[in-house]
Amino acid sequence: MNKEPLNEKEILEELSKYKDKDLDYDDGRILGSMCTKPDPLAKEVFCDFLDSNLGDPGLFKGTQTLEEEVIADIGSFLSLEKPYGNIVTGGTEANLMAMRAARNIARDEKNITKGEIIVPKSAHFSFKKASDILGLKLVEADLDENYKIAIDSVKENINENTIAIVGIAGTTELGMIDPIEELSEIAISNDIYLHVDAAFGGFSIPFLNNIGYKLPNFDFSYNGVSSITVDPHKMGLAPIPSGCILFREKKYLNAMTVEAPYLTSKEQSTIVGTRLGAPAASTWAVMKYMGETGYEELANECMINTQFLADALKKEDFELACEPELNIIGFNHPKIPTDELAKMLEDKGWMVSTSSYPKAIRIVLMAHISHIHLTGFLASLREIKADYI
Ligand SMILES: Cc1ncc(COP(=O)(O)O)c(C=O)c1O
CATH class of the missing domain: 3.40.640.10 (Type I PLP-dependent aspartate aminotransferase-like (Major domain))
Structure with missing residues (x-):
């Protein structure tokens, strides 16, 4: 611990170096979290x-x-x-x-x-x-x-x-x-x-x-x-x-x-x-700020993104673990082991998680993930497929 007190500016500057190492929900790269950017x-x-x-x-x-x-x-x-x-x-x-x-x-x-x-x-x-x-x-x-x-x-x-x-x-x-x-x-x-x-x-x-x-x-x-x-x-x-x-x-x-x-x-x-x-x-x-209609719109938008991604994955020959009921998708590729796929996605900057039963790549489509992020994600999957197979 420091002996002498630091001033506010020094503390905040020091802190920002740590904060910069954290991921930011706005980047749309956090694909496996059930939390999101708060209102x-x-x-x-x-x-x-x-x-x-x-x-x-x-x-x-x-x-x-x-x-x-x-x-x-x-x-x-x-x-x-x-x-x-x-x-x-x-x-x-x-x-x-x-x-x-x-x-x-x-x-x-x-x-x-x-x-x-x-x-x-x-x-x-x-x-x-x-x-x-x-x-x-x-x-x-x-x-x-x-x-x-x-x-x-x-x-x-x-x-x-x-x-x-x-x-x-x-x-x-x-x-x-x-x-x-x-x-x-x-x-x-x-x-x-x-x-x-x-x-x-x-x-x-x-x-x-x-x-x-x-x-x-x-x-x-x-x-x-x-x-x-x-x-x-x-x-x-x-x-x-x-x-x-x-x-x-x-x-x-x-x-x-x-x-x-x-x-x-x-x-x-x-x-x-x-x-x-x-x-x-x-x-x-x-x-109070969201009201029922706010939560209806939010949940619906997450489901629309889920359906978009689920359909796109099927077109790209990925297999869904099951048809999504809420805004979570589990998927695999028949020719790419799940952990390897997760690692290759991470190397391209996508933070996905994997489910244990069944083993699958797990995407949680929270409010911080938009259509444009998903098209980027699909492009990365296509590149991985082309390189791997
Ligand atoms: C169904 C379910 N229950 C409980 C929890 C635990 O919640 P928390 O991490 O907020 O303690 C989670 C977290 O993901 C969950 O998905």
């Missing part, structure tokens, strides 16, 4: 609320109201009139809270001490963290031919220790939507907690369906659904970190409550103690 207004609001602490909400009553309003507004497009929950750091923390609530309820109501959770093989790795932290056994259900959870496999894996079933609305690798209606029926008939991880799809599926898409529903209109994760910092254009956990009933929050004696609120259900208010305020701002 400028949301960024401004974020900075304004950097000193508000929702861990001590009696001191920041205005920000607390903003959090409650965001929860209510997100509930309104997920078919729940009175949701309970919090704005948290992202999908990982939201999923952890859901699994903690499910574990505690099963312990308190059914005396289950060696809980198991059934997640699809496609589930985000945050469930591995949750099972490790919470001492729950993770049971992976198989996928069907469309990479959605196989209902038979869920049924086969249920036993007296099953404390939760998880379905995904927008899988991390391929953007597929699990059959939540069927999972809800299973959850009700077996009296098991059902959590839906809509970290990615939560801010797009409802809006796409508003404008005529016919995507499977995943929300609280199914009575078996107890909680839903939605990430404003993915398709919601909010700055990182902004995740959201919604519960159908207050009892799930109560099941996690601990005393917080020295604070203005005498109890807490969240995992984090000191909790930044900026994500709640900036999510509130971006949701």
